[in-house]
Amino acid sequence: MSYLARKKTSKILILGLAQSGKSTIIRVVTEGKIPSKEEPYHATIDYERKQKVIAGTELTIFDLGGQTAFLDRFTGELSEFIFSGVKSLVFVVDSIEIKDISRAKYYLDLSLKKLSQFSPEATIFIFQHKTDLIPKKLKDEVKKTINDYLSSGVTQKMKYFSTSVFDDSIFRAMGDVYAEASGARKTLRPLLETFIRHNGADMAQIFTKEGAPLTKVKEISRFEHITLSEVKNFFDAVVERLADSENQKSTSILVESDRRVFIIRFMESGLALFFGFPKDLLREKNEQIPSLYNKVLAFSSQLKSMIES
Ligand SMILES: Nc1nc2c(ncn2[C@@H]2O[C@H](COP(=O)(O)OP(=O)(O)OP(=O)(O)O)[C@@H](O)[C@H]2O)c(=O)[nH]1
């Protein structure tokens, strides 16, 4: 056995036609910043690699240039190198450039063929992207048309997301990709469920620090009474505080609304914990806020040791 600690690694491919939005998606979800509407387009030459550690797994995201010459090379002479060892493949398709859809389908089919050859276990995601450009009334129809078209003749299971970098959808979709590729869903969720059970949180989620949700606990991780954007505003407040404090690598913040106490904790590992507790339940249980706060810190330490082990 090797004495060197083996780090868990995972490869993610982001693929799609030129200008479908791949590099923008990666920038938004790894930096947490929403771009301006008039962002100039810079084609990706060849491919770019981006590293991201999620819950102890190092993810390598391959942003593959979408110009035809590159796509032909990736699915041709380079296919073994590109498609080997892949954990997740994300195929991005522009919702508006319908004239290009058959070309997108051609490369999707070719990629799926290579994937089944070199990484048959990989999870496949379809991002029907730039949904902000579709008139509201047509959204459902466009979604159905594109997804039906892309899925025709495909035997593998594919996970569909409608996405835009101008709302929460891209964070939810990439959160799912991260959770799947890092194995975080399996490890984080049971821990979170136990915490919720013991402490009566009615809102709970583990995010990347940019705001991509990594877990799914029924009714508790999908917020209806508060949007992901609001959570991200909380995050910004924490980040500001983090910038103010010199040598603090992890930090927490407590916010109260009329009916809830929110506790947010940023961990050194780049994860963020978000909890909401109903005040009436806290009163009922005679739970004091400082003790609740300590429980969140304890949970964070537990998570940290689990991730590092
Ligand atoms: N309206 C809208 N525009 C977007 C969205 N995502 C990306 N864009 C725009 O789409 C254009 C192309 O984005 P890129 O991310 O560079 O495209 P790409 O897929 O990486 O292109 P290649 O590198 O050539 O393969 C840019 O002008 C982006 O600002 C979105 O969700 N909505």
Ligand SMILES: [Mg+2]
């Ligand atoms: Mg690009």
